[in-house]
Amino acid sequence: MAEWVVLQLQYPGRELRPAGILLFDSQNDQLHLSLRNLVADENEEDLMEVWSELAEDFRSKIQELGGTQVLEWLEADASHVVQLSARRQIKLESADPSETLEQLFAWHVLAKVSTSQRQYGPSDRKVSEDQLRQAQKQVGPLPSPALQILSLLQNPNSHMSQIEQAISRDPVLTAHLVGVANLAAYNDPARTLFSAIQRLGVDTVQFQVMALTMKKAFSAPTLRTVWNHSVLAAQVARQLAQKTAVSPSEAGLLGLVHDIGQVVLAGLGDFYRSQLQHLREQGLTAVAAERVLCGKSHAELGADLLASWSLPSDMVRAVAAHHSSAHADSNLAALLYITEAEIDDEQDIYDIEKHRSATQRLQLQPQALFRKAVSVDPDLGALRFAAAG
Numbered sequence: 001m002a003e004w005v006v007l008q009l010q011y012p013g014r015e016l017r018p019a020g021i022l023l024f025d026s027q028n029d030q031l032h033l034s035l036r037n038l039v040a041d042e043n044e045e046d047l048m049e050v051w052s053e054l055a056e057d058f059r060s061k062i063q064e065l066g067g068t069q070v071l072e073w074l075e076a077d078a079s080h081v082v083q084l085s086a087r088r089q090i091k092l093e094s095a096d097p098s099e100t101l102e103q104l105f106a107w108h109v110l111a112k113v114s115t116s117q118r119q120y121g122p123s124d125r126k127v128s129e130d131q132l133r134q135a136q137k138q139v140g141p142l143p144s145p146a147l148q149i150l151s152l153l154q155n156p157n158s159h160m161s162q163i164e165q166a167i168s169r170d171p172v173l174t175a176h177l178v179g180v181a182n183l184a185a186y187n188d189p190a191r192t193l194f195s196a197i198q199r200l201g202v203d204t205v206q207f208q209v210m211a212l213t214m215k216k217a218f219s220a221p222t223l224r225t226v227w228n229h230s231v232l233a234a235q236v237a238r239q240l241a242q243k244t245a246v247s248p249s250e251a252g253l254l255g256l257v258h259d260i261g262q263v264v265l266a267g268l269g270d271f272y273r274s275q276l277q278h279l280r281e282q283g284l285t286a287v288a289a290e291r292v293l294c295g296k297s298h299a300e301l302g303a304d305l306l307a308s309w310s311l312p313s314d315m316v317r318a319v320a321a322h323h324s325s326a327h328a329d330s331n332l333a334a335l336l337y338i339t340e341a342e343i344d345d346e347q348d349i350y351d352i353e354k355h356r357s358a359t360q361r362l363q364l365q366p367q368a369l370f371r372k373a374v375s376v377d378p379d380l381g382a383l384r385f386a387a388a389g
C-alpha cells in the first residue's frame with residue numbers, strides 16, 4: 001500500500017491551485033513527486049518566480065530528507081505556500097510507481113485545471129489492459145527485412161555487399177536510398193544502390209531504413225499528421241544534438257519514433273477516438289485524456305512497443321518519460337523533452353522546471369533553442385507525407 005496527497009499552492013488573494021501529486025511508498029520509504037507549473041502563465045511573473053523557487057526547494061528536500069520527513073517539512077515550513085489534501089491510500093501495481101503517479105496527476109491535477117470542474121477517476125477508464133495489448137499486437141513486430149538490415153548495419157564485420165544484397169530485396173527501400181543519396185549530388189548522381197550506400201554511410205542508411213519502416217506504421221490518414229510531427233521532431237532533435245554530446249543520428253531516430261504509441265492508440269478504433277474527443281472538449285490535454293481513458297499515455301505505450309522491437313534501452317526510457325514530469329535521467333531523455341517543448345504541439349502542458357534541468361544537463365544555451373518554425377533537411381523532407389489528414 002502507498003499513500004498519496006494532492007499538493008495545492010496558495011498565494012495571497014488567489015484561490016488554491018492543484019499543482020502536483022506526492023506518492024509515498026512506505027515499504028521502501030520513497031517519496032515520488034509529479035509537479036508541473038500549471039499555476040502561472042507568462043503574465044504572472046511573480047507567481048512564476050515563487051513557483052520556481054518552491055519547485056527547486058522541493059526537489060532538493062526530497063533528495064536530502066527522503067520519505068516521510070519531506071511531508072513533515074511541507075507541513076511545517078512550507079505551509080504558507082503549500083496545502084496538502086488529506087492522505088489517501090492506493091495499491092501500487094508494480095515496482096515502478098511512475099505510471100500510478102502520472103495517472104493520479106491526470107485525474108487530480110490536470111483534469112482539475114481544465115475548464116470543466118468535473119473530476120475524473122477509475123470509472124472513467126474505458127480501455128482495459130487487454131485491449132491495449134491487442135492494439136499493440138496489431139502493430140506487430142518490426143518487419144523482418146528491416147530487422148535483418150539493421151542487424152547487418154550494426155555488425156562491424158558485415159560487408160558492404162551483404163548490406164547491399166539485403167536492401168536490394170526491397171525495391172521501395174532501394175529507390176528511396178538512391179533518391180536520398182542524390183538529394184545533394186547535383187553533378188554526379190549515384191546510379192546504383194552500392195554507390196548510394198557508400199555515399200550515405202552506415203549511420204544514414206540505418207536511419208533511413210528505420211524511417212521508412214516507421215513511416216509505414218503511420219500510413220493511416222489519421223496518423224499522417226503525427227508522422228509529420230515526428231519528422232519535425234527528428235529535425236529539431238538532430239540540430240539540438242549537434243550542440244551537445246548526443247549523436248545526431250541517434251537523436252534523429254529518437255525524434256522519429258517518440259510518438260509511435262499513437263499508432264497503438266489509433267488501433268483502439270472509433271469508440272476510443274470519440275471518447276478522447278469528448279474529453280478534449282472538456283479542456284483536458286491529449287495526454288491527460290489518454291491517461292484517464294487508458295491508464296497510461298502514448299509515451300508509455302510507445303516505449304512498450306519499442307522495447308518489444310529491441311530498440312536500445314536508453315531510447316525506450318526516453319520515449320517512456322517524454323510526457324512525465326520526472327526529471328530526465330539521461331541526455332537522450334533531456335534532448336527529447338526539449339525537442340517536444342520546441343515544437344509545442346499542445347499535446348501536453350510543458351514543465352518549466354523539467355525543461356530547465358534538461359537544458360542544464362545538456363549544457364545548452366538559451367540561444368541554442370529555436371522558438372520558431374524549423375526548416376527540414378532534404379533527407380527528412382523526403383520522408384514526409386505530402387497531405388496530412
Ligand SMILES: [Fe+2]
Binds near residue numbers: 258259298299322347
Ligand atoms: Fe508525445
Ligand SMILES: [Fe+2]
Binds near residue numbers: 229233258259340
Ligand atoms: Fe511528440
